[in-house]
C-alpha cells in the first residue's frame with residue numbers, strides 16, 4: 106500500500122528537471138469488469154521527451170494513456186492494480202486531487218473538441234473556473250498559449266469569434282493551446298492528428314517538436330511514420346502487454362522482439 110496520502114501540486118512545479126522519469130508505470134494491470142485490458146505494464150516516460158504508444162487496434166494504448174491522468178476513473182467496473190507515479194507521486198494514492206492532477210497532465214483528443222464559445226473564452230475558461238478574473242492575466246495567457254500552439258498569427262484578430270469557425274487543424278491547435286494554458290508538465294495526446302488532413306497533420310507534428318522539452322509528451326498514434334518522425338521513444342503494445350520499449354530509432358530499425366519487428370515492418374496490424 107502507498108504511504109502517500111496527499112497529492113501536492115507544488116511538487117509538480119519542478120518542471121522537467123533532468124533527473125528521473127516524468128512518469129513511472131510499474132506492474133500496472135487494468136480490468137474493465139471481468140475483462141483484463143492491461144497486463145503487468147512497466148514503463149518509464151522520460152522528461153521533456155516525446156514517447157509514442159503504438160500497436161494494433163485494441164491493444165490498450167488509449168487505456169494506458171487515459172490512466173496517466175485518471176480519465177478512466179468514471180468507467181463502471183474499472184479495477185487497477187499496480188502503480189503510476191508522476192515525479193514520484195503515486196497518482197492513484199488515496200486522497201489525490203484528481204482535478205489538480207488533470208491540470209498537470211493536459212489532454213488532447215482524437216477529434217478536436219473546442220467549447221462552443223469564443224477562441225478567447227476557450228483558453229480562459231479553465232482559468233476563470235479557478236477564479237482568475239484579472240484581464241491582464243487572462244490576455245497574457247491567451248497570447249502566450251496561442252503562440253505556443255502556433256495559432257496566434259491566425260487567431261489574434263478574431264479572438265472573440267466562435268472557436269467552431271476555425272478549421273479542424275486550427276481547432277486542434279486551439280485544444281493544444283487550451284491544454285498548455287493550465288501550465289501542465291505533461292501533454293497526453295490520443296491520436297491528435299487522426300481527424301486532420303496531411304497539411305494540418307504536419308503543423309501539429311511541427312508543434313509537437315517545438316513543445317517537447319517544455320512539456321513531456323505521451324502520444325498514441327496509429328501511424329508508424331508519425332511515431333518515427335516525432336517521437337524520441339516508442340513503446341510497442343500487443344494484447345494489453347507492453348512488448349518492447351526503447352528509443353524510436355532502435356524500435357524501428359533494430360527491435361529486439363520478433364513481434365515488434367513484424368508490426369513495424371507492416372506484417373500485421
Ligand SMILES: Nc1ncnc2c1ncn2[C@@H]1O[C@H](COP(=O)(O)OP(=O)(O)OP(=O)(O)O)[C@@H](O)[C@H]1O
Nearest residue numbers: 137142160161162163164165166167168169180327
Ligand atoms: N470503457 C471500456 N469498457 C470496456 N472495455 C473497454 C473500454 N475501453 C476499452 N475497452 C477494451 O479494452 C481493450 C483496449 O482498448 P483501447 O481502446 O485501450 O485500445 P487501443 O489500442 O487504444 O485501440 P485503438 O487503436 O483501436 O484505439 C479493448 O479490448 C477494448 O474493447
